[in-house]
Amino acid sequence: MCVFQTAALGLGLLLGMPLPALAAGSPAASSSPATSTATAPQTVPRTILALVDLREESTIRLSRIHTMVELPLNHLGLSVVYWNVADGLPDLSRYPDLRGVVTWFAGEPFADVGAYVAWTARAMDRGVRFAVMGQPGVRLERGGKPVPLALTNRFFARFGLRDDDGYSDLTYKSKPALADGMIGFERPLSGVLPGYPLFRKTDERFVSHLVMRRGDDPAGDSHLVVTGPAGGLVTDGYSRYFDAEYNRRQWIVDPFAFFRDSFATGDLPKPDVTTLSGRRLYFSHIDGDGWRNVTEVAPYAAKRVLSSDMVRTAAVEAFPELPVTVAPIVGDLDPTWKGTPDSLEAARRLFALPQVEPASHTWTHPFQWAFFKDYSRQNEAPFLERDGGRKPGKGDEHAAEEAGEVSDIGRYALPRAYLQQPFDLDQEIGGALDYFTRLAPAGKRAVLVQWSGDTSPFEAALAAVRKAGGVNINGGDARFDADFPSITGLPPIGLPVGAERQIYAAGSNENTYTDLWTSRFYGYRNLVNTMRHAGSPIRLKPFNVYYHMYTGQKAASLNALVSVLTAARGQELAPVAASTYARIAEGFYTTRFEPLDGARHWRVRDRGAMNTLRFDGASADTVDFARSSGVLGQRHSQGSLYVALDPAVAEPVVALAETDRADRDPPAALPYLVEGRWAFSGLSAEGQGQGERQGFRVAAAGYGEGAMVWRVPRPGRWSVTAERDGTRLWSGAAEADADGRLALTVPVTAVAPLLLRFRPADGAAG
Structure with a gap:
């Protein structure tokens, strides 16, 4: 060749x-x-083992480590795997690429703290670093039995600390005796500070980043944030600020600096999914929800123009230099389901454009993926009389969303949009990809599955994508703006689901900006704020324009989309198809040095x-x-x-x-x-x-x-x-x-x- x-x-x-x-x-x-x-050669270790207690957090997807820690670790070039400590302690020989362990417990998960302390000691002796956030898990055994202080201090000694068996619960006289640049990242230490244990530093190889002092007596200094040769520790209450009223989180500790020092990543080459050819990467993808809706935009409404055709005219054809991946729902197109000649032709017109990549938003649009993990047609029977298909009535303009994420996530009226045939996973994944490949011009192939509904696919669904030769994306709901003023609103690159991996979108769709498509239909224009904050002062995410076809239904939402695309047009970007980003993201996890x-x-x-x-x-x-x-x-x-x-x-x-x-x-x-x-x-x-x-x-x-x-x-x-x-x-x-x-x-x-x-x-x- x-x-x-x-x-x-x-x-x-x-x-x-x-x-x-x-x-x-x-x-x-x-x-x-x-x-x-x-006989693979020795490589630079990039894996971080996250210990979680799923008796307390229920799912990895919603855990503190996944939602807060994994993004900074990914940025530092590290890949995270998870272990549920409810199943015991892991065998570290299963992780030949292991660089470190991270924990963030809220309680005391171990029935035998002595076994855990010995396990951590063996791991550290072989060079594995630990980053401990929140409760360390060594003060009480599960059930509330106190742990001898001597045993607890064996653990803290690994971080250069000694617990003097004291606690400052009234902190109005406490103030920082030392708070370096690692402290106050998104939220300064202010107001009533959390109580803290009295940690004395015993090893000068460790660097103290936050030292609290009671009154004016240095003898009462407590070292609450430290990093050193074994890793790092942040005392509970001093890693993040949580606003329970608004469910908002902000980092007190700089997570990039803390994990960089804890896991010694300064000289580590970092696979970067945000950049191509020296520029910030751009991609855009559309979920097919609302494909057949009639636009309300004048004068097209009178001509009964479909929302999908409206999007094509205003946001795709008008921006030929910006690629977009279009993922319809087969049920919206196929005449044997709920498709029409117009909806089918709308897909052909879009797929024919050179900047459009065909993709799949599944066959029947599942809303609740967990419902289909152990599928039974019998379990679906109560919903069959409420099929999400169109039942037009007098004066019906088909303007209401039928197959989109417009209900409250997790509380859909139906498990999927189209119920007329039993659920078939192979049809839902590989069958839909084949359908759209046949619909596209010769030479174009649909390989990307854009998850529908709650975007929480189970392991077998992800495996079906891989077996079909495809890649996957969606989920994450990335926000970083005035309403979500923290990097904690940005998800990591992906989520492990059993032996498979879900790849998250890099930006949130218009649902989170429009109260689940119920109000503020102009809200998607605020995407530019998330993209700006996610690109500077450090580049954390590509520029991703992700939306649904029902954006073409309303003038406010369509204008917002056009304003976002216009902003993207004016930036220095390297545009690619969405499937390309998914492949790049997969490459992040497999790369070895x-x-x-x-x-x-x-x-x-x-x-x-x-x-x-x-x-x-x-x-x-x-x-x-x-x-x-x-x-x-x-x-x-x-x-x-x-x-x-x-x-x-x-x-x-x-x-x-x-x-x-x-x-x-x-x-x-x-x-x-x-x-x-x-x-x-x-x-x-x-x-x-x-x-x-x-x-x-x-x-x-x-x-x-x-x-x-x-x-x-x-x-x-x-x-x-x-x-x-x-x-x-x-x-x-x-x-x-x-x-x-x-x-x-x-x-x-x-x-x-x-x-x-x-x-x-x-x-x-x-």
Whole structure:
């Protein structure tokens, strides 16, 4: 296979574009976990084991660690797995990639605290770090039996502390004797402070971040937040602030700093799902709810235009440079269910647009996924007389939502929208994907399942997506704005469900902005605030525009959507299909780093479609291209170094070095990408010249015109051509400045991959 073909296949997988042979034989596919050998080399540990007590929290999905801790851990490059301590203590040999353990108990979960203390000691002796939030679980045994202080202090000694068996419950005379930059992240210490135990520090290897003092006597100092060689501990009540009236949470401790120090992630390469080609990643996806609703927008209402057609006209066709993944419900389209010729044709028109990716919002739109875990038609019988299908009456304009999340989540009137046939999991998942693939133009394939209803699929449903060759997304309800003023409103990348994994959307849909589609139909315009806060001062999420087809029903909601898309159009983004983001997210969990000889030198394995690494606190660092391979480029942003990997290289090697200047693109002997709107693959030298006089070529694909910046070894004029299948589509020239910064825009479509050729303008490169 030629270099361009290889690069194009890698780009097709990366962008979710219709290219042949993506299922096997592509470079990205060859880096899947299944190809790893039985004698895998030692890798940098990235797994954090979360101990939870599901007798108290009931589900991992709603646990404190999942809803608050996992996002910061993901940002630090760490993957979280869960263990329910109600089942005993885990065997750590099951976790060969284990870096640390995190706990956040509300009570005392252990019947034998001595066994737990011994277990933690064995784990720490083998180098496993612990981060302890909230109750440590060692003061009382389950049932309320007190634990001897000597045993409790064996545990605290591992964090450089000793419990002096005192407690300050009246804190009006207490004040911080020390509160460093780790304290007051979103909420300062103010008002009536929680009571606290009297912790004396016994090991100076640990750093105290918060020390409380009673009155003016230093002898009463208590060290409430510490980090050190074994991990870190935050005393209960001093990690977060909780407003019970509004159900709002804010961090007191800086979770990024605390977990960075606790798990020593400063030098860890971090797989980054927010960035592509040096830019913030963008994707958009639409759930099919409200597909057949008649719009209320004048003058289209009089013509009985469907909401799905209204969205196509105002929000899809009007933004051809912004890709969108469209997921109808089969029951809304298929004439043997509740479909109509108009609803079916609306899907065909959408799927035919080059920027649209077909996807599935299931066959019958389950509302309560748990209902179908152990499905019985008999259990569904009481609902059959209340089928969610349309029953038009006199004057009915079909404007009310039929198959959408418009009821209170968890209290739907029906378990699914369409009940006329028994539930069939294979039909619901693989069957729906096949249906939409057949409906789409040749070359387009539906691979993404966008979860419906409560977005809480059970393990077998997730497994059905994987077995159908698909990927999944939805859930999470990401908010970070005036109503949700905390990063705790942002979910992690995904959720483990048994042996499977659900991938969350990066933004919330309009339901959370419109009181479940009952009021404030303009509310979705506030998405831009969440996207702004989730992108700065640190980039935590891609820019995700996620909504339902019933947005096209009302003028206020449609105008809000258009305002969001207009805001996205004005930003520096790298747009991809939603299935691409889901694949990138999956790659976060599988990526492994093999340390190589020398400092800061790694081989990247099993990354799937994940093609960006991030190094934090790296303003003075650069890629050492002489010791690296398979690296497309680099860019400094927000104090971090973002490294773009080449999808055409299955196992790239990344090495870092220091640079003298942090205010410009670091020099290199080879050309490299600084940033671009498109995805790139297969970067290689080309032509007869040598060194600075040599040209290069790269495959590229993406949406909209191809704005890009390269750092080239030679300043001056460069000629650039874009071709596809040997036919030149465009040629132009651009000037590299004195620092070798070559900025240009290629004004052609790249939905199908292009080959770009760069040559010094004097032609010496051949």
